Amino acid sequence: MASKIGVYVCHCGMNIAGTVDVPAVIEAAKAMPRVALSKEYKFACSDPGQEMIKQDIKAHGLDAIVVAACSPLMHEKTFRRAVEAAGLNPFLLSIANIREQGSWVTEDPAKATEKAKAIVAGAVFRAARQEPLEMRSVEIHRAALVVGGGIAGIQAALDLADSGIPTTLVERQPSIGGYMAMFDKTFPTLDCSACILTPKMTAVGQHENIKLMAYSEVESVSGFVGNFQVRIRRKAAYVDHTKCNGCGMCMEKCPYKAPSEFDQGLSQRRAIYVPFAQAVPNKPVIDPATCVRFKGKKCKTCIKFCEPGAIDFEQKDSVEEVTVGSIVVATGFQPMDAKKIPQLAYGRHPEVYTALEFERLNNAAGPTQGKILTKDGRVPQSVAILNCTGSRDTNYHEYCSRVCCMYALKYAHLIKEKLHEATVFDFYIDMRCFGKGYEEFYRRLQDEGVRFIRGKAAQVFGGKEYKAIANAAGFIDGLEDHQLVVQAEDSLLGKLIRVPVDMVVLTPAVEARADADEVGRKFLVSRGADGFFLEQHPKLAPVSTTNDGVYIAGACQGPKDIPDSVAQGSAAAGKALGLIARREVEVEGTTASVVDELCSGCKCCLTLCAYNAISFDADRHRSSINEVLCKGCGTCVASCPSSAIKAKHFTDEQIFAEIEGLMSM
Amino acid sequence: MDVATPFIEVANAIVEAGGKDLNLCYQCATCTGSCPWGYVEPLNIRQLIHLAQLGLEGYESEDLWKCTTCGTCKTRCPRGVGIIDLVRSIRMMIGETGLIPLTLRSALGSVRGDGNPWNGSRVERNRWAGPLQVPIFDKARTEYLLYGCCMASYDVRSRKIVEAAVRVLRAAGVTFGVMGQGEECCAESVRKIGEESLFERVAGSNIELFKAQGVEKIIVLSPHCYDAFKNDYPALGGKFQVVHIVEKIASLLLLDKLRLERPVKAKVTYHDPCYLGRHNNLFDPPRMILSKIPGLEFEEMYRARELSLCCGGGGGRMWMETKFGQRFSDLRIPEALAVGANVLATSCPYCVNMLQDSRLNLNKEEAIEVKDLTELVAESLV
Numbered sequence A: 001m002a003s004k005i006g007v008y009v010c011h012c013g014m015n016i017a018g019t020v021d022v023p024a025v026i027e028a029a030k031a032m033p034r035v036a037l038s039k040e041y042k043f044a045c046s047d048p049g050q051e052m053i054k055q056d057i058k059a060h061g062l063d064a065i066v067v068a069a070c071s072p073l074m075h076e077k078t079f080r081r082a083v084e085a086a087g088l089n090p091f092l093l094s095i096a097n098i099r100e101q102g103s104w105v106t107e108d109p110a111k112a113t114e115k116a117k118a119i120v121a122g123a124v125f126r127a128a129r130q131e132p133l134e135m136r137s138v139e140i141h142r143a144a145l146v147v148g149g150g151i152a153g154i155q156a157a158l159d160l161a162d163s164g165i166p167t168t169l170v171e172r173q174p175s176i177g178g179y180m181a182m183f184d185k186t187f188p189t190l191d192c193s194a195c196i197l198t199p200k201m202t203a204v205g206q207h208e209n210i211k212l213m214a215y216s217e218v219e220s221v222s223g224f225v226g227n228f229q230v231r232i233r234r235k236a237a238y239v240d241h242t243k244c245n246g247c248g249m250c251m252e253k254c255p256y257k258a259p260s261e262f263d264q265g266l267s268q269r270r271a272i273y274v275p276f277a278q279a280v281p282n283k284p285v286i287d288p289a290t291c292v293r294f295k296g297k298k299c300k301t302c303i304k305f306c307e308p309g310a311i312d313f314e315q316k317d318s319v320e321e322v323t324v325g326s327i328v329v330a331t332g333f334q335p336m337d338a339k340k341i342p343q344l345a346y347g348r349h350p351e352v353y354t355a356l357e358f359e360r361l362n363n364a365a366g367p368t369q370g371k372i373l374t375k376d377g378r379v380p381q382s383v384a385i386l387n388c389t390g391s392r393d394t395n396y397h398e399y400c401s402r403v404c405c406m407y408a409l410k411y412a413h414l415i416k417e418k419l420h421e422a423t424v425f426d427f428y429i430d431m432r433c434f435g436k437g438y439e440e441f442y443r444r445l446q447d448e449g450v451r452f453i454r455g456k457a458a459q460v461f462g463g464k465e466y467k468a469i470a471n472a473a474g475f476i477d478g479l480e481d482h483q484l485v486v487q488a489e490d491s492l493l494g495k496l497i498r499v500p501v502d503m504v505v506l507t508p509a510v511e512a513r514a515d516a517d518e519v520g521r522k523f524l525v526s527r528g529a530d531g532f533f534l535e536q537h538p539k540l541a542p543v544s545t546t547n548d549g550v551y552i553a554g555a556c557q558g559p560k561d562i563p564d565s566v567a568q569g570s571a572a573a574g575k576a577l578g579l580i581a582r583r584e585v586e587v588e589g590t591t592a593s594v595v596d597e598l599c600s601g602c603k604c605c606l607t608l609c610a611y612n613a614i615s616f617d618a619d620r621h622r623s624s625i626n627e628v629l630c631k632g633c634g635t636c637v638a639s640c641p642s643s644a645i646k647a648k649h650f651t652d653e654q655i656f657a658e659i660e661g662l663m664s665m
Numbered sequence B: 001m002d003v004a005t006p007f008i009e010v011a012n013a014i015v016e017a018g019g020k021d022l023n024l025c026y027q028c029a030t031c032t033g034s035c036p037w038g039y040v041e042p043l044n045i046r047q048l049i050h051l052a053q054l055g056l057e058g059y060e061s062e063d064l065w066k067c068t069t070c071g072t073c074k075t076r077c078p079r080g081v082g083i084i085d086l087v088r089s090i091r092m093m094i095g096e097t098g099l100i101p102l103t104l105r106s107a108l109g110s111v112r113g114d115g116n117p118w119n120g121s122r123v124e125r126n127r128w129a130g131p132l133q134v135p136i137f138d139k140a141r142t143e144y145l146l147y148g149c150c151m152a153s154y155d156v157r158s159r160k161i162v163e164a165a166v167r168v169l170r171a172a173g174v175t176f177g178v179m180g181q182g183e184e185c186c187a188e189s190v191r192k193i194g195e196e197s198l199f200e201r202v203a204g205s206n207i208e209l210f211k212a213q214g215v216e217k218i219i220v221l222s223p224h225c226y227d228a229f230k231n232d233y234p235a236l237g238g239k240f241q242v243v244h245i246v247e248k249i250a251s252l253l254l255l256d257k258l259r260l261e262r263p264v265k266a267k268v269t270y271h272d273p274c275y276l277g278r279h280n281n282l283f284d285p286p287r288m289i290l291s292k293i294p295g296l297e298f299e300e301m302y303r304a305r306e307l308s309l310c311c312g313g314g315g316g317r318m319w320m321e322t323k324f325g326q327r328f329s330d331l332r333i334p335e336a337l338a339v340g341a342n343v344l345a346t347s348c349p350y351c352v353n354m355l356q357d358s359r360l361n362l363n364k365e366e367a368i369e370v371k372d373l374t375e376l377v378a379e380s381l382v
């Protein structure tokens, strides 16, 4: 037990001294048991403040230190370093938080001073019983995992691989590319999406340091920073990709069709398919929901036409395990289901499109070869684009989806470019064109003659429906049954307006993927109130998470455009690399451990550990804790009916001593 | 163009009067674009809100009294602004200056004096129960209080609805009674007109009476009574288990306590009352009930469920003269005819009344009938 404790009470400028009578606390501390020295200082965290502590330790042979200052979250590390520099074990420091838990929350100076004395006494009593602990260092595995092969994941994987790190890229779909692969052009530069994406996809496919696992999903993750064990399930494609030469005969001949997911259901694909022509890997998979062999029929078409004999209906899912030092999660977003907003008529009227459907209509490889046509093949004379479909809306998503204003402008441009005669209306609340070159793009579209209407579109009617309800009051001349009527208030005019159009394009909110919760739990990444993955700090640690070694990038963290997704992909790769470059990581010594003689083998603790750090030795009938995995959360300690688990640095003895100290004032 | 100077004290007063969301509005205009007045003579509720945000004149115009409190704007508002509460608070402020439309003043006077807005006498209340041999509520013998709405007591057409309800509930073995004396209007509309103190007095007296009689469960026929009892009374200490007749019938059908066996030969469409649908989310039970009536053919109108068109009778409009050509219910009849219906069903005495008027005014007696859902259920009993 320590017997020469040094106590330092910090003024923190006026933050503490403005309320707490610091000299009185110093005096009180002098009278506390085992206190050898008690001093005050204006800013203890400053260099001279730390220097003073170091000198005192050496000069007076102090064997434990109490710093009464701000929250340990702020400066525990600072003071631990100082203590260590003076030759004392850093775990012999105890912080008394008299700012956040004292001066900031207590108005009456007398009460604040009494409280500070009690908190200091608690720390003094505890410090006397603290024990030296060691930091541990663990080797980092020189390999990385990237989950999700959208543009963010592609960028992260390429950056890691280019730096020589063996990287596994896991993509759920048969091909990488994400949403970007579906676009025709990208705002604001109007680059052809495929032209800038395909080279990157090909680079992934050919990179010697990238192991691409498409049509695969991460099943489980265990381990910890530097040493994650990841189980990956590769779904049965029923095609042996080592034999397949990608000739595509099977897809041409397969007689069974299903709506193409990639074309948003606007075209058909076969039961054996690649999602799109530039897919990477460019090897087909068989969809068991469409292939009739899985319904007991005897079709052999693909087998017959596959020259290398790659079709393999006996194929099963396979599971692989990889060990990696760090993980980048880049699982992207999903668009909101526009049917949730009944007044916008999506799903009820064929000429109301979602943004992704419209992307496909515009894509040269899409269902209409890039021609903007209605479902019955007419060229629309007028198109309305409705911004904020479910974004900035407390009924759906309170946040702004950040890309819709811009892609609405992109669509307006594409329509103007392809159909010179067509009128384009854009209904908006505010145009948010915040990125580089974005405002300029907005101006350009005004110049191109797009009609901007300030007022959120409130209701969309089918032409026929409208005629049935309009009566004399709202009769629209020449309205055709197949048309649509968009109703809004133009708030700049203060007038209700109804615009007959041939086509309506909605901009459904960018939202967290439906399985974000499950994926988050797998990687121990938490989610914000908006459903997206939560960064460690919104400004200072935007791609880090609270799980060391796991980073997030792209739209899985929140709505963002391609430039930002790419930037985050690179940022996350940089963080992952930085970690790997360190070769080893230090982990805290404040773990839990099982006192072997007390453990009764009841297994209560086993399922409680969120970090899978507890294992059970069936032969000896005892639990034991892997110190490297243990985060010292204390859950098992509290749960053990035999009190057989001790939390280092938080032992019962230390906690009771702290309470005793608190009560002694 | 006018020059204006914001008068923030007025804006603050509106917030204090209960319009707490006033400052949240970001002027997207969804509300104006959604308001049913848009079909007849647009009401610029968005602008009204912005004027109120700046405490400027104009919000006290005639427009303020047009709002039927149908809730279309409120349920769509992306900022979650309680637009109806806002309208109420502005009306409350205007009410204090005495600028309430004349016809509303008379209805309010009647509530104040006679406990109903129809200038009916107190002794007439619940008289309909006598000939139907509905007992006085007695907590030892009757499970439910049947609250018929002022409409059942003072309006001939609505009496048919309560008669049907009595038949249906009896057929299912539900025990119920009516309040003997002292019952008053639910005062839902009174509140929406902005007469908060009158509302509190009337509601308080009902609550006291119900409690004194040991009422725990109430069956109501009007979605307006439903809304008041369910959403407004609890804050005044009146916590009862409230069921709308439609909910009750639906659960009786599910529990197999009610058999609908007599075919009803009709092509029916359903008009969602604002206060049952949008305000209280009861969209499915009415449709479930209709699907259980044998022989009945059902067709949905375009403006169904959340999109339903207000009949025009809420928010005090029941007592105001609406010019010909501006009645929402006049738009509803042709809409029902367009889907080929010969019965327009609904489940609200106000809606029945408004739609019935339109049916007559438009000379569509031959083509279509207006019925309460409860009446259709009663017809289907053997």
Ligand SMILES: Cc1cc2nc3c(=O)[nH]c(=O)nc-3n(C[C@H](O)[C@H](O)[C@H](O)COP(=O)(O)OP(=O)(O)OC[C@H]3O[C@@H](n4cnc5c(N)ncnc54)[C@H](O)[C@@H]3O)c2cc1C
Residues within 6 Å of the ligand: A147, A148, A149, A150, A151, A152, A153, A170, A171, A172, A173, A175, A176, A177, A178, A179, A180, A183, A185, A186, A187, A188, A216, A217, A218, A330, A331, A332, A333, A334, A335, A355, A356, A359, A403, A407, A410, A510, A513, A519, A553, A554, A555, A556, A560, A561, A562, A563, A565
């Ligand atoms: C209609 C529309 C138009 C747009 N137009 C533009 C534009 O013109 N310019 C622009 O800059 N931005 C545009 N954007 C934004 C752009 O789509 C995004 O910035 C970009 O797609 C984000 O990339 P990502 O990799 O983060 O996510 P995603 O593109 O969603 O990719 C995520 C990938 O991860 C995979 N995945 C998901 N979950 C898992 C899992 N559990 N395991 C394995 N794999 C998984 C997915 O299959 C997908 O391949 C537009 C967005 C929309 C909605």
Ligand code: SF4
Residues within 6 Å of the ligand: B024, B025, B026, B027, B028, B029, B030, B031, B032, B045, B046, B049, B073, B076, B077, B078, B079, B080, B081, B083
């Ligand atoms: S819908 Fe809501 S936010 Fe939009 S203008 Fe109306 S009250 Fe304001």
Ligand code: SF4
Residues within 6 Å of the ligand: B031, B034, B035, B036, B037, B043, B045, B066, B067, B068, B069, B070, B071, B072, B073, B074, B083, B084
């Ligand atoms: S509640 Fe109904 S009537 Fe009133 S302003 Fe809103 S939409 Fe119009």
